[in-house]
Amino acid sequence: MAFLDVQHVTKRFGGLTAVADVSFQMEQGEIVGLIGPNGAGKTTLFNLIAGTFPFDEGRIVFDGEPLNGLKPYHVCRRGIARTFQITRPFLEMTCYENVVVGFIGRDGFTGETPERRRRAEEILKLVGLDEFLHTQARHLNLINKKKLEIARALATRPKLILLDEVLGGLNTGEMVQALDLIRAIRDRFGVTVLWIEHVMGALMQVVERLLVLDGGRLICQGDPQTVVRDPRVIEAYLGEADD
Ligand SMILES: Nc1ncnc2c1ncn2[C@@H]1O[C@H](COP(=O)(O)OP(=O)(O)OP(=O)(O)O)[C@@H](O)[C@H]1O
Ligand SMILES: [Mg+2]
Known part of the structure:
Protein backbone atom coordinates (compact mmCIF):
# COMPACT_ATOMS: atom_id res chain seq x y z
CA MET A 1 0.00 0.00 0.00
CA ALA A 2 1.27 3.49 -0.87
CA PHE A 3 2.32 5.80 1.96
CA LEU A 4 0.23 8.65 0.52
CA ASP A 5 -2.57 7.62 -1.82
CA VAL A 6 -4.53 10.45 -3.45
CA GLN A 7 -7.50 8.96 -5.32
CA HIS A 8 -9.60 10.95 -7.80
CA VAL A 9 -9.64 14.11 -5.68
CA THR A 10 -11.67 17.08 -6.92
CA LYS A 11 -12.12 20.51 -5.33
CA ARG A 12 -14.41 23.20 -6.69
CA PHE A 13 -14.61 26.83 -5.65
CA GLY A 14 -18.04 27.78 -7.03
CA GLY A 15 -17.74 27.32 -10.79
CA LEU A 16 -13.95 26.90 -10.73
CA THR A 17 -12.53 23.40 -10.48
CA ALA A 18 -9.19 24.10 -8.78
CA VAL A 19 -8.24 20.41 -8.44
CA ALA A 20 -9.79 18.04 -10.98
CA ASP A 21 -9.81 14.26 -10.51
CA VAL A 22 -6.20 14.11 -9.29
CA SER A 23 -4.71 10.72 -8.42
CA PHE A 24 -1.14 9.93 -7.43
CA GLN A 25 0.81 7.92 -4.91
CA MET A 26 3.95 8.47 -2.87
CA GLU A 27 6.17 5.93 -1.15
CA GLN A 28 7.72 6.55 2.27
CA GLY A 29 11.09 8.32 2.04
CA GLU A 30 10.56 9.84 -1.40
CA ILE A 31 11.23 13.46 -2.31
CA VAL A 32 8.67 14.43 -4.94
CA GLY A 33 8.34 17.80 -6.71
CA LEU A 34 4.95 19.30 -7.57
CA ILE A 35 5.11 21.81 -10.41
CA GLY A 36 2.73 23.66 -12.71
CA PRO A 37 1.95 27.19 -13.89
CA ASN A 38 0.45 29.83 -11.57
CA GLY A 39 -3.08 28.91 -10.57
CA ALA A 40 -2.60 25.24 -11.51
CA GLY A 41 -4.01 24.06 -8.17
CA LYS A 42 -0.77 23.15 -6.36
CA THR A 43 -1.41 25.01 -3.11
CA THR A 44 -5.06 23.94 -3.19
CA LEU A 45 -3.94 20.31 -3.38
CA PHE A 46 -1.78 20.90 -0.28
CA ASN A 47 -4.77 22.46 1.45
CA LEU A 48 -6.82 19.34 0.68
CA ILE A 49 -4.15 16.96 1.99
CA ALA A 50 -3.64 19.11 5.11
CA GLY A 51 -7.38 19.30 5.84
CA THR A 52 -7.61 23.09 5.40
CA PHE A 53 -10.54 22.64 2.99
CA PRO A 54 -12.82 19.65 2.56
CA PHE A 55 -12.84 18.25 -0.98
CA ASP A 56 -15.84 17.49 -3.14
CA GLU A 57 -14.86 14.09 -4.48
CA GLY A 58 -12.25 11.43 -3.98
CA ARG A 59 -10.29 9.96 -1.14
CA ILE A 60 -6.89 10.53 0.45
CA VAL A 61 -5.29 7.70 2.41
CA PHE A 62 -2.16 8.38 4.45
CA ASP A 63 -0.13 5.68 6.17
CA GLY A 64 -3.03 3.25 5.85
CA GLU A 65 -5.77 5.57 7.20
CA PRO A 66 -8.21 7.80 5.29
CA LEU A 67 -7.84 11.55 5.87
CA ASN A 68 -11.27 12.54 4.54
CA GLY A 69 -13.09 14.94 6.83
CA LEU A 70 -10.22 15.44 9.30
CA LYS A 71 -9.46 18.93 10.62
CA PRO A 72 -5.95 20.34 10.08
CA TYR A 73 -4.85 19.64 13.68
CA HIS A 74 -5.93 16.01 13.31
CA VAL A 75 -4.05 15.69 10.03
CA CYS A 76 -1.03 17.19 11.83
CA ARG A 77 -1.31 14.58 14.57
CA ARG A 78 -1.44 11.85 11.93
CA GLY A 79 2.02 13.05 10.88
CA ILE A 80 1.60 15.57 8.05
CA ALA A 81 3.17 19.03 8.41
CA ARG A 82 3.26 21.91 5.96
CA THR A 83 4.94 25.19 5.29
CA PHE A 84 3.17 28.17 3.75
CA GLN A 85 3.99 29.97 0.49
CA ILE A 86 3.92 33.20 2.48
CA THR A 87 5.75 32.51 5.74
CA ARG A 88 3.64 32.78 8.87
CA PRO A 158 5.95 14.75 10.70
CA LYS A 159 6.25 11.62 8.60
CA LEU A 160 5.34 13.71 5.53
CA ILE A 161 6.16 17.36 5.02
CA LEU A 162 4.48 19.57 2.41
CA LEU A 163 6.79 22.40 1.33
CA ASP A 164 5.17 25.29 -0.57
CA GLU A 165 7.73 27.34 -2.52
CA VAL A 166 10.55 27.56 -0.03
CA LEU A 167 13.09 28.92 -2.55
CA GLY A 168 11.21 31.99 -3.83
CA GLY A 169 13.13 35.21 -3.13
CA LEU A 170 16.36 33.50 -2.04
CA ASN A 171 19.75 34.28 -3.60
CA THR A 172 21.98 31.54 -5.04
CA GLY A 173 23.96 30.93 -1.85
CA GLU A 174 20.80 30.80 0.23
CA MET A 175 19.28 28.35 -2.22
CA VAL A 176 22.22 25.97 -1.80
CA GLN A 177 21.62 26.07 1.97
CA ALA A 178 17.93 25.43 1.47
CA LEU A 179 18.57 22.43 -0.80
CA ASP A 180 20.95 20.92 1.75
CA LEU A 181 18.28 21.43 4.39
CA ILE A 182 15.59 19.68 2.34
CA ARG A 183 17.90 16.72 1.73
CA ALA A 184 18.67 16.62 5.45
CA ILE A 185 14.97 16.56 6.36
CA ARG A 186 14.68 13.28 4.50
CA ASP A 187 18.10 11.81 5.22
CA ARG A 188 18.41 12.73 8.92
CA PHE A 189 14.77 12.71 10.03
CA GLY A 190 13.44 10.14 7.53
CA VAL A 191 10.65 12.52 6.53
CA THR A 192 8.93 12.04 3.15
CA VAL A 193 8.81 15.32 1.18
CA LEU A 194 6.24 16.70 -1.27
CA TRP A 195 7.56 20.00 -2.55
CA ILE A 196 5.95 22.73 -4.68
CA GLU A 197 8.58 24.87 -6.39
CA HIS A 198 8.90 27.24 -9.33
CA VAL A 199 12.71 27.33 -9.27
CA MET A 200 13.11 24.34 -11.57
CA GLY A 201 16.91 24.13 -11.77
CA ALA A 202 17.14 23.77 -8.01
CA LEU A 203 14.17 21.46 -7.68
CA MET A 204 15.63 19.10 -10.29
CA GLN A 205 18.79 18.66 -8.19
CA VAL A 206 16.86 17.16 -5.30
CA VAL A 207 13.61 15.49 -6.34
CA GLU A 208 13.36 11.88 -7.42
CA ARG A 209 10.03 12.29 -9.16
CA LEU A 210 7.90 15.13 -10.52
CA LEU A 211 4.14 15.64 -10.63
CA VAL A 212 2.77 18.30 -12.99
CA LEU A 213 -0.55 20.07 -12.49
CA ASP A 214 -2.15 22.29 -15.10
CA GLY A 215 -5.64 23.74 -14.80
CA GLY A 216 -6.29 21.49 -11.79
CA ARG A 217 -5.42 18.29 -13.68
CA LEU A 218 -2.41 16.07 -13.16
CA ILE A 219 -1.07 16.11 -16.72
CA CYS A 220 2.17 14.20 -16.25
CA GLN A 221 4.28 12.41 -13.65
CA GLY A 222 7.52 10.47 -13.61
CA ASP A 223 11.25 10.87 -13.41
CA PRO A 224 12.25 14.56 -13.59
CA GLN A 225 14.35 14.43 -16.77
CA THR A 226 11.58 12.72 -18.72
CA VAL A 227 8.83 14.93 -17.33
CA VAL A 228 10.46 18.25 -18.25
CA ARG A 229 10.81 17.05 -21.86
CA ASP A 230 7.19 15.93 -22.10
CA PRO A 231 5.32 17.92 -24.77
CA ARG A 232 2.27 18.34 -22.49
CA VAL A 233 4.45 19.92 -19.82
CA ILE A 234 6.26 22.20 -22.26
CA GLU A 235 2.93 23.33 -23.67
CA ALA A 236 1.51 24.04 -20.21
CA TYR A 237 4.42 26.38 -19.48
CA LEU A 238 4.67 27.96 -22.95
CA GLY A 239 0.92 28.50 -22.98
CA GLU A 240 1.36 30.51 -19.81
CA ALA A 241 4.17 32.61 -21.33
CA ASP A 242 1.91 33.53 -24.24
CA ASP A 243 -0.88 34.86 -21.98
N1 LIG B 1 -9.94 29.80 -1.17
C1 LIG B 1 -10.17 29.94 -2.49
N2 LIG B 1 -11.34 30.40 -2.95
C2 LIG B 1 -11.58 30.54 -4.28
N3 LIG B 1 -10.69 30.23 -5.24
C3 LIG B 1 -9.50 29.76 -4.84
C4 LIG B 1 -9.17 29.60 -3.46
N4 LIG B 1 -7.90 29.11 -3.37
C5 LIG B 1 -7.47 28.99 -4.63
N5 LIG B 1 -8.40 29.38 -5.51
C6 LIG B 1 -8.29 29.35 -6.98
O1 LIG B 1 -7.93 28.02 -7.35
C7 LIG B 1 -7.00 28.04 -8.41
C8 LIG B 1 -5.75 27.30 -7.99
O2 LIG B 1 -5.06 28.11 -7.04
P1 LIG B 1 -3.77 27.62 -6.27
O3 LIG B 1 -3.45 28.66 -5.25
O4 LIG B 1 -3.98 26.24 -5.80
O5 LIG B 1 -2.69 27.63 -7.44
P2 LIG B 1 -1.12 27.37 -7.37
O6 LIG B 1 -0.85 26.27 -8.36
O7 LIG B 1 -0.68 27.17 -5.98
O8 LIG B 1 -0.55 28.74 -7.98
P3 LIG B 1 0.79 29.57 -7.61
O9 LIG B 1 1.89 28.89 -8.36
O10 LIG B 1 0.50 30.93 -8.16
O11 LIG B 1 0.97 29.55 -6.13
C9 LIG B 1 -6.76 29.50 -8.77
O12 LIG B 1 -7.61 29.83 -9.85
C10 LIG B 1 -7.17 30.23 -7.51
O13 LIG B 1 -7.63 31.53 -7.80
MG1 LIG C 1 0.56 28.20 -4.71
Whole structure:
Protein backbone atom coordinates (compact mmCIF):
# COMPACT_ATOMS: atom_id res chain seq x y z
CA MET A 1 0.00 0.00 0.00
CA ALA A 2 1.27 3.49 -0.87
CA PHE A 3 2.32 5.80 1.96
CA LEU A 4 0.23 8.65 0.52
CA ASP A 5 -2.57 7.62 -1.82
CA VAL A 6 -4.53 10.45 -3.45
CA GLN A 7 -7.50 8.96 -5.32
CA HIS A 8 -9.60 10.95 -7.80
CA VAL A 9 -9.64 14.11 -5.68
CA THR A 10 -11.67 17.08 -6.92
CA LYS A 11 -12.12 20.51 -5.33
CA ARG A 12 -14.41 23.20 -6.69
CA PHE A 13 -14.61 26.83 -5.65
CA GLY A 14 -18.04 27.78 -7.03
CA GLY A 15 -17.74 27.32 -10.79
CA LEU A 16 -13.95 26.90 -10.73
CA THR A 17 -12.53 23.40 -10.48
CA ALA A 18 -9.19 24.10 -8.78
CA VAL A 19 -8.24 20.41 -8.44
CA ALA A 20 -9.79 18.04 -10.98
CA ASP A 21 -9.81 14.26 -10.51
CA VAL A 22 -6.20 14.11 -9.29
CA SER A 23 -4.71 10.72 -8.42
CA PHE A 24 -1.14 9.93 -7.43
CA GLN A 25 0.81 7.92 -4.91
CA MET A 26 3.95 8.47 -2.87
CA GLU A 27 6.17 5.93 -1.15
CA GLN A 28 7.72 6.55 2.27
CA GLY A 29 11.09 8.32 2.04
CA GLU A 30 10.56 9.84 -1.40
CA ILE A 31 11.23 13.46 -2.31
CA VAL A 32 8.67 14.43 -4.94
CA GLY A 33 8.34 17.80 -6.71
CA LEU A 34 4.95 19.30 -7.57
CA ILE A 35 5.11 21.81 -10.41
CA GLY A 36 2.73 23.66 -12.71
CA PRO A 37 1.95 27.19 -13.89
CA ASN A 38 0.45 29.83 -11.57
CA GLY A 39 -3.08 28.91 -10.57
CA ALA A 40 -2.60 25.24 -11.51
CA GLY A 41 -4.01 24.06 -8.17
CA LYS A 42 -0.77 23.15 -6.36
CA THR A 43 -1.41 25.01 -3.11
CA THR A 44 -5.06 23.94 -3.19
CA LEU A 45 -3.94 20.31 -3.38
CA PHE A 46 -1.78 20.90 -0.28
CA ASN A 47 -4.77 22.46 1.45
CA LEU A 48 -6.82 19.34 0.68
CA ILE A 49 -4.15 16.96 1.99
CA ALA A 50 -3.64 19.11 5.11
CA GLY A 51 -7.38 19.30 5.84
CA THR A 52 -7.61 23.09 5.40
CA PHE A 53 -10.54 22.64 2.99
CA PRO A 54 -12.82 19.65 2.56
CA PHE A 55 -12.84 18.25 -0.98
CA ASP A 56 -15.84 17.49 -3.14
CA GLU A 57 -14.86 14.09 -4.48
CA GLY A 58 -12.25 11.43 -3.98
CA ARG A 59 -10.29 9.96 -1.14
CA ILE A 60 -6.89 10.53 0.45
CA VAL A 61 -5.29 7.70 2.41
CA PHE A 62 -2.16 8.38 4.45
CA ASP A 63 -0.13 5.68 6.17
CA GLY A 64 -3.03 3.25 5.85
CA GLU A 65 -5.77 5.57 7.20
CA PRO A 66 -8.21 7.80 5.29
CA LEU A 67 -7.84 11.55 5.87
CA ASN A 68 -11.27 12.54 4.54
CA GLY A 69 -13.09 14.94 6.83
CA LEU A 70 -10.22 15.44 9.30
CA LYS A 71 -9.46 18.93 10.62
CA PRO A 72 -5.95 20.34 10.08
CA TYR A 73 -4.85 19.64 13.68
CA HIS A 74 -5.93 16.01 13.31
CA VAL A 75 -4.05 15.69 10.03
CA CYS A 76 -1.03 17.19 11.83
CA ARG A 77 -1.31 14.58 14.57
CA ARG A 78 -1.44 11.85 11.93
CA GLY A 79 2.02 13.05 10.88
CA ILE A 80 1.60 15.57 8.05
CA ALA A 81 3.17 19.03 8.41
CA ARG A 82 3.26 21.91 5.96
CA THR A 83 4.94 25.19 5.29
CA PHE A 84 3.17 28.17 3.75
CA GLN A 85 3.99 29.97 0.49
CA ILE A 86 3.92 33.20 2.48
CA THR A 87 5.75 32.51 5.74
CA ARG A 88 3.64 32.78 8.87
CA PRO A 89 5.85 32.71 11.96
CA PHE A 90 4.55 34.12 15.23
CA LEU A 91 6.45 37.38 14.85
CA GLU A 92 6.49 38.42 18.51
CA MET A 93 7.77 35.03 19.64
CA THR A 94 11.36 33.85 19.62
CA CYS A 95 12.53 31.09 17.29
CA TYR A 96 12.57 28.73 20.25
CA GLU A 97 8.97 29.63 21.15
CA ASN A 98 7.84 29.18 17.54
CA VAL A 99 9.21 25.64 17.60
CA VAL A 100 7.47 24.96 20.92
CA VAL A 101 4.19 25.94 19.19
CA GLY A 102 4.88 23.06 16.80
CA PHE A 103 5.28 20.67 19.74
CA ILE A 104 1.99 21.87 21.18
CA GLY A 105 0.30 21.36 17.80
CA ARG A 106 1.35 17.74 17.89
CA ASP A 107 1.14 16.76 21.56
CA GLY A 108 -1.01 19.39 23.25
CA PHE A 109 0.42 21.67 25.93
CA THR A 110 2.43 19.60 28.37
CA GLY A 111 4.87 22.24 29.57
CA GLU A 112 8.57 22.61 29.00
CA THR A 113 10.75 19.61 29.70
CA PRO A 114 14.50 19.16 29.27
CA GLU A 115 13.71 16.69 26.46
CA ARG A 116 11.59 19.26 24.62
CA ARG A 117 14.24 21.89 25.07
CA ARG A 118 16.86 19.54 23.67
CA ARG A 119 14.63 18.69 20.69
CA ALA A 120 13.88 22.36 19.97
CA GLU A 121 17.59 23.12 20.00
CA GLU A 122 18.32 20.13 17.75
CA ILE A 123 15.72 21.24 15.19
CA LEU A 124 16.88 24.86 15.21
CA LYS A 125 20.47 23.67 14.76
CA LEU A 126 19.50 21.44 11.84
CA VAL A 127 17.85 24.36 10.02
CA GLY A 128 20.77 26.64 10.92
CA LEU A 129 18.99 28.95 13.37
CA ASP A 130 20.84 27.96 16.55
CA GLU A 131 22.32 31.42 16.97
CA PHE A 132 18.81 32.93 16.79
CA LEU A 133 17.26 30.74 19.49
CA HIS A 134 16.11 33.72 21.54
CA THR A 135 15.62 36.18 18.68
CA GLN A 136 12.07 37.31 17.94
CA ALA A 137 10.90 36.03 14.56
CA ARG A 138 10.19 39.55 13.34
CA HIS A 139 13.92 40.29 13.34
CA LEU A 140 14.72 37.43 10.94
CA ASN A 141 15.46 37.99 7.27
CA LEU A 142 13.58 36.07 4.56
CA ILE A 143 15.81 32.97 4.42
CA ASN A 144 15.75 32.67 8.19
CA LYS A 145 11.96 33.10 8.29
CA LYS A 146 11.74 30.25 5.77
CA LYS A 147 14.06 28.12 7.90
CA LEU A 148 11.88 28.84 10.92
CA GLU A 149 8.81 27.82 8.93
CA ILE A 150 10.50 24.47 8.25
CA ALA A 151 11.62 24.17 11.91
CA ARG A 152 8.07 24.76 13.10
CA ALA A 153 6.80 22.07 10.73
CA LEU A 154 9.52 19.61 11.86
CA ALA A 155 8.59 20.22 15.49
CA THR A 156 5.31 18.42 14.87
CA ARG A 157 7.36 15.25 14.18
CA PRO A 158 5.95 14.75 10.70
CA LYS A 159 6.25 11.62 8.60
CA LEU A 160 5.34 13.71 5.53
CA ILE A 161 6.16 17.36 5.02
CA LEU A 162 4.48 19.57 2.41
CA LEU A 163 6.79 22.40 1.33
CA ASP A 164 5.17 25.29 -0.57
CA GLU A 165 7.73 27.34 -2.52
CA VAL A 166 10.55 27.56 -0.03
CA LEU A 167 13.09 28.92 -2.55
CA GLY A 168 11.21 31.99 -3.83
CA GLY A 169 13.13 35.21 -3.13
CA LEU A 170 16.36 33.50 -2.04
CA ASN A 171 19.75 34.28 -3.60
CA THR A 172 21.98 31.54 -5.04
CA GLY A 173 23.96 30.93 -1.85
CA GLU A 174 20.80 30.80 0.23
CA MET A 175 19.28 28.35 -2.22
CA VAL A 176 22.22 25.97 -1.80
CA GLN A 177 21.62 26.07 1.97
CA ALA A 178 17.93 25.43 1.47
CA LEU A 179 18.57 22.43 -0.80
CA ASP A 180 20.95 20.92 1.75
CA LEU A 181 18.28 21.43 4.39
CA ILE A 182 15.59 19.68 2.34
CA ARG A 183 17.90 16.72 1.73
CA ALA A 184 18.67 16.62 5.45
CA ILE A 185 14.97 16.56 6.36
CA ARG A 186 14.68 13.28 4.50
CA ASP A 187 18.10 11.81 5.22
CA ARG A 188 18.41 12.73 8.92
CA PHE A 189 14.77 12.71 10.03
CA GLY A 190 13.44 10.14 7.53
CA VAL A 191 10.65 12.52 6.53
CA THR A 192 8.93 12.04 3.15
CA VAL A 193 8.81 15.32 1.18
CA LEU A 194 6.24 16.70 -1.27
CA TRP A 195 7.56 20.00 -2.55
CA ILE A 196 5.95 22.73 -4.68
CA GLU A 197 8.58 24.87 -6.39
CA HIS A 198 8.90 27.24 -9.33
CA VAL A 199 12.71 27.33 -9.27
CA MET A 200 13.11 24.34 -11.57
CA GLY A 201 16.91 24.13 -11.77
CA ALA A 202 17.14 23.77 -8.01
CA LEU A 203 14.17 21.46 -7.68
CA MET A 204 15.63 19.10 -10.29
CA GLN A 205 18.79 18.66 -8.19
CA VAL A 206 16.86 17.16 -5.30
CA VAL A 207 13.61 15.49 -6.34
CA GLU A 208 13.36 11.88 -7.42
CA ARG A 209 10.03 12.29 -9.16
CA LEU A 210 7.90 15.13 -10.52
CA LEU A 211 4.14 15.64 -10.63
CA VAL A 212 2.77 18.30 -12.99
CA LEU A 213 -0.55 20.07 -12.49
CA ASP A 214 -2.15 22.29 -15.10
CA GLY A 215 -5.64 23.74 -14.80
CA GLY A 216 -6.29 21.49 -11.79
CA ARG A 217 -5.42 18.29 -13.68
CA LEU A 218 -2.41 16.07 -13.16
CA ILE A 219 -1.07 16.11 -16.72
CA CYS A 220 2.17 14.20 -16.25
CA GLN A 221 4.28 12.41 -13.65
CA GLY A 222 7.52 10.47 -13.61
CA ASP A 223 11.25 10.87 -13.41
CA PRO A 224 12.25 14.56 -13.59
CA GLN A 225 14.35 14.43 -16.77
CA THR A 226 11.58 12.72 -18.72
CA VAL A 227 8.83 14.93 -17.33
CA VAL A 228 10.46 18.25 -18.25
CA ARG A 229 10.81 17.05 -21.86
CA ASP A 230 7.19 15.93 -22.10
CA PRO A 231 5.32 17.92 -24.77
CA ARG A 232 2.27 18.34 -22.49
CA VAL A 233 4.45 19.92 -19.82
CA ILE A 234 6.26 22.20 -22.26
CA GLU A 235 2.93 23.33 -23.67
CA ALA A 236 1.51 24.04 -20.21
CA TYR A 237 4.42 26.38 -19.48
CA LEU A 238 4.67 27.96 -22.95
CA GLY A 239 0.92 28.50 -22.98
CA GLU A 240 1.36 30.51 -19.81
CA ALA A 241 4.17 32.61 -21.33
CA ASP A 242 1.91 33.53 -24.24
CA ASP A 243 -0.88 34.86 -21.98
N1 LIG B 1 -9.94 29.80 -1.17
C1 LIG B 1 -10.17 29.94 -2.49
N2 LIG B 1 -11.34 30.40 -2.95
C2 LIG B 1 -11.58 30.54 -4.28
N3 LIG B 1 -10.69 30.23 -5.24
C3 LIG B 1 -9.50 29.76 -4.84
C4 LIG B 1 -9.17 29.60 -3.46
N4 LIG B 1 -7.90 29.11 -3.37
C5 LIG B 1 -7.47 28.99 -4.63
N5 LIG B 1 -8.40 29.38 -5.51
C6 LIG B 1 -8.29 29.35 -6.98
O1 LIG B 1 -7.93 28.02 -7.35
C7 LIG B 1 -7.00 28.04 -8.41
C8 LIG B 1 -5.75 27.30 -7.99
O2 LIG B 1 -5.06 28.11 -7.04
P1 LIG B 1 -3.77 27.62 -6.27
O3 LIG B 1 -3.45 28.66 -5.25
O4 LIG B 1 -3.98 26.24 -5.80
O5 LIG B 1 -2.69 27.63 -7.44
P2 LIG B 1 -1.12 27.37 -7.37
O6 LIG B 1 -0.85 26.27 -8.36
O7 LIG B 1 -0.68 27.17 -5.98
O8 LIG B 1 -0.55 28.74 -7.98
P3 LIG B 1 0.79 29.57 -7.61
O9 LIG B 1 1.89 28.89 -8.36
O10 LIG B 1 0.50 30.93 -8.16
O11 LIG B 1 0.97 29.55 -6.13
C9 LIG B 1 -6.76 29.50 -8.77
O12 LIG B 1 -7.61 29.83 -9.85
C10 LIG B 1 -7.17 30.23 -7.51
O13 LIG B 1 -7.63 31.53 -7.80
MG1 LIG C 1 0.56 28.20 -4.71
